Amino acid sequence: MADFGYDVSNYTDVDPIFGTLEDMETLVVEAHKRSIKVLLDFVPNHTSDEHPWFIESRSSPTSDKRDWYIWRDPAADGGPPNNWLSVFGGSAWQLDEPSGQYYLHSFLAKQPDLNWDNDTVRKAMKSAMRFWLDRGVDGFRVDAVDWMSKDAAFRDDPVDENAIDAVPGYDHSSLRHVYSRDGPHLFERLNEMTSVLEEYKDRFMITEAHPETDDKITGYLRYYQGVNPHLSAPFNFQGIYLPWKAPEFGRFIDTFQAAMKPGYVPIYTVGNHDESRIATRVGNAAARTAAVMLLTLPGMAFIYYGEELGMHDVDISQDKIRDPFAGKQNGRDPERTPMQWSNAPQAGFTTATPWLPVSDDYKRINVHTEAADPSSSLNLYKRLLRFRNQSRVLRYGSYKPVTKYEHVLSYERRLGNEILLVLLNFSDLNQKLVINDLEGTIVVSTHFEDEGATVNGHLTLQANEGVVIQVSHD
Numbered sequence: 001m002a003d004f005g006y007d008v009s010n011y012t013d014v015d016p017i018f019g020t021l022e023d024m025e026t027l028v029v030e031a032h033k034r035s036i037k038v039l040l041d042f043v044p045n046h047t048s049d050e051h052p053w054f055i056e057s058r059s060s061p062t063s064d065k066r067d068w069y070i071w072r073d074p075a076a077d078g079g080p081p082n083n084w085l086s087v088f089g090g091s092a093w094q095l096d097e098p099s100g101q102y103y104l105h106s107f108l109a110k111q112p113d114l115n116w117d118n119d120t121v122r123k124a125m126k127s128a129m130r131f132w133l134d135r136g137v138d139g140f141r142v143d144a145v146d147w148m149s150k151d152a153a154f155r156d157d158p159v160d161e162n163a164i165d166a167v168p169g170y171d172h173s174s175l176r177h178v179y180s181r182d183g184p185h186l187f188e189r190l191n192e193m194t195s196v197l198e199e200y201k202d203r204f205m206i207t208e209a210h211p212e213t214d215d216k217i218t219g220y221l222r223y224y225q226g227v228n229p230h231l232s233a234p235f236n237f238q239g240i241y242l243p244w245k246a247p248e249f250g251r252f253i254d255t256f257q258a259a260m261k262p263g264y265v266p267i268y269t270v271g272n273h274d275e276s277r278i279a280t281r282v283g284n285a286a287a288r289t290a291a292v293m294l295l296t297l298p299g300m301a302f303i304y305y306g307e308e309l310g311m312h313d314v315d316i317s318q319d320k321i322r323d324p325f326a327g328k329q330n331g332r333d334p335e336r337t338p339m340q341w342s343n344a345p346q347a348g349f350t351t352a353t354p355w356l357p358v359s360d361d362y363k364r365i366n367v368h369t370e371a372a373d374p375s376s377s378l379n380l381y382k383r384l385l386r387f388r389n390q391s392r393v394l395r396y397g398s399y400k401p402v403t404k405y406e407h408v409l410s411y412e413r414r415l416g417n418e419i420l421l422v423l424l425n426f427s428d429l430n431q432k433l434v435i436n437d438l439e440g441t442i443v444v445s446t447h448f449e450d451e452g453a454t455v456n457g458h459l460t461l462q463a464n465e466g467v468v469i470q471v472s473h474d
């Protein structure tokens with residue numbers, strides 16, 4: 001738990017602090033009974049330094065498993081073999097004194113990188129995938145894939161001249177990672193992983209990739225082109241990184257959608273366990289508009305737990321910080337606090353003391369309280385999901401950008417002669433729109449009271465209002 005689960009010491013068991021393998025099997029069976037699929041987070045790039053493989057690898061330069069990890073002699077000056085940096089800061093190389101060699105860790109020193117050039121490593125990782133697929137899991141979210149292939153010559157990464165705020169030689173962002181990641185065998189490796197999925201029926205993997213290309217779309221597209229898109233697709237993280245401005249989102253989504261070929265599944269998200277929560281980043285009202293966007297775009301939508309409630313980042317006092325990345329960007333604990341179930345102590349999450357403090361807004365923002373309030377964020381998500389589930393247009397329809405406005409993002413979803421028009425007000429002011437020929441009904445709105453209203457040629461969106469309009473056709 002040095003990196004909260006991203007430091008695996010056994011790929012084929014459940015950590016006792018979370019339960020047992022039987023619990024996991026029950027979870028999958030019960031989820032399937034309810035038509036819920038289960039994807040596991042799979043961490044291919046590194047293990048824990050407490051994994052028996054690494055313990056054996058470290059035990060001696062002549063160990064059978066030495067080559068399972070990435071060991072190198074020091075540079076001529078006795079320092080690290082090259083200038084590569086850990087994502088969490090500092091050199092990516094850790095000296096192992098007994099052998100005098102360094103091992104590579106692209107993340108924490110407690111997360112040594114596996115050597116994917118080694119055939120037996122690849123075999124072992126593929127059999128770990130099968131272990132879970134045999135137990136019925138529907139696929140994986142594959143962690144940090146960019147690092148699965150490195151430059152064969154281990155050349156130094158060039159300095160990023162634009163990273164003026166980064167501490168040289170320490171901050172990961174001070175370098176351009178052209179050699180330490182995205183190596184020549186990356187897609188070959190991902191294809192090996194999808195070939196395991198192919199041994200089963202209906203399995204899928206979503207890759208966590210952070211392309212460093214100037215143009216993110218080109219970066220994401222490489223994953224659709226390089227790996228069978230029926231078995232895998234990358235997250236599109238722009239919903240997290242773009243400034244909350246209608247033209248920015250419009251430009252990005254329009255271009256990305258235009259690049260999607262038949263069979264490509266776009267994977268949108270506005271938050272995850274590594275980034276500040278959407279309600280904190282854009283505000284409570286705009287977070288609801290973001291929900292309408294997320295759940296009306298094509299493809300797969302990822303909702304990070306608590307987003308549906310409007311949960312916020314929580315300030316974590318210095319003595320309570322758990323995340324090893326805490327030195328930077330306030331760490332990731334603020335977005336990892338306990339799920340807010342009710343207004344009972346500890347938000348109903350536990351009767352014990354949780355690792356991280358419960359947000360002090362939990363009396364208001366929790367499942368139990370919000371379930372009773374039709375205008376709550378939770379009920380907005382429920383209406384959106386219900387609508388999405390029964391709407392063939394949202395699930396299978398095409399995407400088309402429509403009129404460009406300064407503050408309103410608008411697009412159309414269409415299937416046959418059925419049309420849905422989505423209008424999202426990104427501003428804090430009402431927006432009056434005149435749309436000649438538009439006749440329809442608001443089927444979902446961030447503003448509950450507007451649902452069911454008919455629209456005829458014009459409409460006024462309230463501040464931060466997002467609506468889905470069922471367009472009438474004759």
Ligand code: GLC
Binds near residue numbers: 003273274
């Ligand atoms: C991914 C995960 C992050 C983790 C890192 C190392 O970026 O999302 O939480 O720390 O990989 O496994």
